[in-house]
Amino acid sequence: MDFDYDLFVIGGGSGGVRAARIAAGQHGARVGLAEEYRMGGTCVIRGCVPKKLMVFASSFPTAMADAQAYGWQVTVGGLDWSAFRARLDSELDRLEKAYRGGLSSAGVEVHDCRATVVDAHTVHLAGGKTVRAKHILVAVGGRPFVPHFPGSEHVLTSNDIFKLDALPASVLIVGGGYIACEFACILAGLGVKVTQFQRSARILKEFDEEAVDLVAEDMKAQGIDLHCGVVVSGIEPEAGGFRVTCMDGRSDVFGKVIYATGRVPNTESLGLEAAGVALGKGGKVPVDGWSQTAVPSIYAVGDVTDRIQLTPVAIREGHAFADTVFGADPRQPDHDLVASAVFTTPELATVGLTEDAARAKGPIEVYVSSFKPMRSAFAGRADRVLMKLVVCKDTRRVLGCHIVAPEAGEMIQMVGIAMKMGATKEDFDRTCAVHPTMAEELVTMRKPVRTA
CATH class of the missing domain: 3.50.50.60 (FAD/NAD(P)-binding domain)
Incomplete structure (x- = not known):
């Protein structure tokens, strides 16, 4: 043929x-x-x-x-x-x-x-x-998914943000995944008044809950008006922007409405x-x-x-x-222990299992350190970072690592290598710290904060 x-x-x-x-x-x-x-x-x-x-x-x-x-x-x-x-x-x-x-x-x-x-x-x-x-x-x-509802034709998606002729004074972001949270932080940092609605009980549902709680706290501290459990029922144009009405009766006007509700x-x-x-x-x-x-x-x-x-x-x-x-070199792509980062402010980076997912598989130990980083503490800012390791009680292997910190994505790449090699908690403990850094906390946590 x-x-x-x-x-x-x-x-x-x-x-x-x-x-x-x-x-x-x-x-x-x-x-x-x-x-x-x-x-x-x-x-x-x-x-x-x-x-x-x-x-x-x-x-x-x-x-x-x-x-x-x-x-x-x-x-x-x-x-x-x-x-x-x-x-x-x-x-x-x-x-x-x-x-x-x-x-x-x-x-x-x-x-x-x-x-x-x-x-x-x-x-x-x-x-x-x-x-x-x-x-x-x-x-x-x-491509971005936008559900159909009255006024859905008025919303923007992540594709449109890069093509805005001007930044709006205010914006509503609908969604609680990583794209929604990233753009909430980006636009807030650029000086836009940001409100974010998420229909479920918390943002970033697929990530470790303890780490996400800190991200949400920091987002609110930046001035992002974050609300969970809110569902939009309709949008219509109004002078100055778009009026958004929700199923719980709340109603407000925003310069732009951005939907980040999946792909x-x-x-x-x-x-x-x-x-x-x-x-x-x-x-x-x-x-x-x-x-x-x-x-x-x-x-x-x-x-x-x-x-x-x-x-x-x-x-x-x-x-x-x-x-x-x-190429006569048969191999399958490896989808195990893929590290990822959410570029919020601060970043959330993760590799391996969340605490809840690991607990469902067997007995674990959880090591957590949360503290004010030196750089921002000196500047008088109150933000905190978090380093978390989830460890298998039986094999001692590190099953999950979750970091909330500036440049967390840079740190998790290195942790991913260690975990891919099967590193145990004792391997982390034997590694000498680089001081003064945020990442040194990953190798200095000696006592678990909880076991399960």
Whole structure:
């Protein structure tokens, strides 16, 4: 059977691009890739990268206030949002160009259009062309989900924040996941009056409760008006913004309303079901450990699947797929002990099990240290940090680590290496502390605060 490509990738995000580059550049496969928007996907264009740059931008008011406390003569002015936007757009253009350059140098043929699946080996391009491929990789990622309710057409999502012409004076953020909490902190840091509604009893439900409690406390201390157990019933335009009405009767006007209530896979009208790939809950693509769907020639990686939705995970999945199918190096991506960080202020970083999840598996010891960090304490700020280890009583292995602190994401990366190697609490204890640092508390906690 004649094929136009050995591999055709649908989606130019981190996972799809990595798979295409490795298959073509390292293993010599004939590869085509279609992307309907911008190369780089959610992470590079409308996710991790611009978000982290906004995190940096939002941190300067506190940094300058600290500088004053340390004796520096600093005058804090206002943010020139248009200047920041222009610089941000320029950086994203540079990154997209780098992604395209990497594909080109690897020999990947790029199609700047939407692509859909016709059958096990056929892909239809929006321009009217149809191509045949021995293997098809679906890497179309996901998009923000907004529930339908009266006035839902007026809300913004995380995709829109990077394109605002001006920052609003006030904003309501609806949602309690990491995206909602990150943007609440970012916008508050940029000088916006932020209110946040979450329908369930607490924010960041998937993370360790003790760590989340400290994050929520710090968010409120920053002036974020955080309310849990609140459900929006309707939104309508009003002078000065949008009036939001809730099921408990509360009503208020906000300059903008942003929904961060989860994400869904971009599988709608993609043609997978007609090709024999039955979609799972919410439109996710079920795959096995090899990223293979029920149709042997069709694979899927990244946020479109029913696995961990993180950019580094998608990259590893794409790389493993390419090595397995085209490099005679069969291996499955490892989804165990994947570290992650929530870029709130302060950051929340985690690897392994929460205290509740670990307790459900057997007897544990819990070690916790919460304290005022030296830098902010000297500046007169009351914020606290938290270091937490969850340890298996029987094996002594560290099952979970949870950090709430500035730069927590930088710390958890190192902890993740130790835990991946099977480190025990005694291994942590034998490690000499680096003083004075926040992270030294991870190796100086000697007595558990509770056992279960």
